Amino acid sequence: MHQFIFGIYPYIALTILIFGSIARYETVPFTWKSSSSQLLRRKQLILGSVLFHVGVLTILFGHLFGLLTPLWLIELLGVSHEAKQILAVAVGGVAGVAALLGGAILIHRRLVDPRIRATSSMMDIVILCLLLLQLTLGMLTIFISLQNLDGGEMVKFMMWAQAIFTFDGNAASYTLGAPLLFQLHIFLGLTIFILFPFSRLVHMLSAPVRYVVLRPGWQIVRSRRAKVRPRSTIKPAEQRR
Numbered sequence: 001m002h003q004f005i006f007g008i009y010p011y012i013a014l015t016i017l018i019f020g021s022i023a024r025y026e027t028v029p030f031t032w033k034s035s036s037s038q039l040l041r042r043k044q045l046i047l048g049s050v051l052f053h054v055g056v057l058t059i060l061f062g063h064l065f066g067l068l069t070p071l072w073l074i075e076l077l078g079v080s081h082e083a084k085q086i087l088a089v090a091v092g093g094v095a096g097v098a099a100l101l102g103g104a105i106l107i108h109r110r111l112v113d114p115r116i117r118a119t120s121s122m123m124d125i126v127i128l129c130l131l132l133l134q135l136t137l138g139m140l141t142i143f144i145s146l147q148n149l150d151g152g153e154m155v156k157f158m159m160w161a162q163a164i165f166t167f168d169g170n171a172a173s174y175t176l177g178a179p180l181l182f183q184l185h186i187f188l189g190l191t192i193f194i195l196f197p198f199s200r201l202v203h204m205l206s207a208p209v210r211y212v213v214l215r216p217g218w219q220i221v222r223s224r225r226a227k228v229r230p231r232s233t234i235k236p237a238e239q240r241r
Contacts, residue, residue, distance in 0.1 A: 002175075002176065003172045005172075005187055006160065006171065006172035006175045006186070007169070007171050009187070010164045010171075010190055011164070012194070013190040013191070014193065016193070016194045017193045017196050020196070020197030020198070021196065021202055023197070024198075024202065025202075032202055032203070032206065033203060045106075047102070047105060048105030048109060049102065049106065050102065051098045051099065051101050051105070052099055052102030053102070054095070054099075054102075055095040055098035055099025055100070055102060055135075056099045056131070056135075058098075059092060059135075059138070062088065062091060062092055066084070066088055066154075066158070067157060067158050067161035068158075068162060070162065071155070071158065071159075081151025081152070081155060082149055082150055082151050084151060085145060085150075085151040085154050088145075089142055089145050089146065092142065093142055096138055096139045097139075100132065100139065103131060103132045103135060106128060107125075107128050107129065107132060110124065110125065110128065111125070123198060124200060126195075127192070127195060127199040130188065130191070130192055131192065134185070134189060134192060137181060137184055137188060138185055141181050141182055144179050144181060144182070153178065153179070156175060156178060157178070157182065157186075159174040160172075160174040
């Protein structure tokens with residue numbers, strides 16, 4: 001089971017994430033949106049959204065750079081594993097608190113306001129709850145990290161993540177003996193990758209590159225020469241038509 005979760009499951013999750021997102025964009029492009037409910041409750045959305053997005057994006061890019069930066073490059077830059085872990089705990093802790101506060105506001109808004117609840121899908125609620133759970137697990141791992149500031153546990157997960165992308169068959173072995181909380185954090189993160197193409201999270205990948213490069217031309221809504229006659233001048237027969 002350990003080999004499956006940390007050696008095979010990552011490839012399943014990444015495959016669904018990549019090809020599922022491409023398939024959705026090509027087959028049902030009009031569902032590729034954030035489905036904003038800003039018009040229904042603007043003030044609460046702005047506060048929660050800013051806190052949540054800034055926190056989550058900081059954590060996301062922190063994980064990407066922290067896990068995928070080669071060990072030799074970190075050593076070349078003269079950054080010790082202890083300093084790197086302290087930086088990760090500090091930045092991740094602040095970003096995690098911001099994301100949790102923002103997420104709590106967003107989930108409260110989505111569940112309590114009947115208008116927003118009516119416009120929300122089951123996946124909207126499920127994915128937001130999973131993100132809040134993932135943030136909570138991440139915050140709890142800080143207490144374990146503070147007890148091991150030598151950076152040893154962090155190096156294990158760096159080796160695991162990089163082994164996945166280099167197709168190392170022994171990738172799962174790097175997480176053996178890791179605290180259960182970290183393992184649950186990884187498993188839930190991979191599960192969110194699987195759900196990503198089927199949720200509103202796809203808007204994270206949105207960029208107007210295709211629109212700018214492949215735009216077919218101006219969209220004419222009404223010809224400039226078109227004239228709209230006053231309704232009073234339209235004959236009854238024309239109104240029926």
